[in-house]
Amino acid sequence: MMAETCGICGGDGRIANSFGNTTTCPSCHGSGRRSDEGGLRDVTKTKASHHRPTNVAAVVEKQTWPATLEGSQLANEIRASATVSNETKAKLTREIIEHEGSHGKCTQTFVKKIRKQIRPPAP
Numbered sequence: 001m002m003a004e005t006c007g008i009c010g011g012d013g014r015i016a017n018s019f020g021n022t023t024t025c026p027s028c029h030g031s032g033r034r035s036d037e038g039g040l041r042d043v044t045k046t047k048a049s050h051h052r053p054t055n056v057a058a059v060v061e062k063q064t065w066p067a068t069l070e071g072s073q074l075a076n077e078i079r080a081s082a083t084v085s086n087e088t089k090a091k092l093t094r095e096i097i098e099h100e101g102s103h104g105k106c107t108q109t110f111v112k113k114i115r116k117q118i119r120p121p122a123p
Helices: 069-080 088-104 108-118
Strands: 014-016 023-024
Touching: 069 088, 069 108, 088 108
Parallel strands: none
Antiparallel strands: 014 023
């Protein structure tokens, strides 16, 4: 049983480009016979490190309490308030955390705004 000739190099075992460079055929590896492997051999991504995802972001812990001194004091005032519901306390604490994230600290205007929301209703 005769093996078929390579379809890439025509059985020569060498291929040439338009510049005149010649090299062994990547399909038959120079034997001139069609290989049973099924064409060109892919040698890329053979290392285990190539199979690891490279764009995985680090898991960031969600902040649950204000980071600055002013924010912590304001959050403690909110927590101690008896006139505000638990949902409102959680919402205001998240608002403090978001404000710190965008501004870096709690401004006096923001502190006044939050204190106005936790103030007991007027009789």
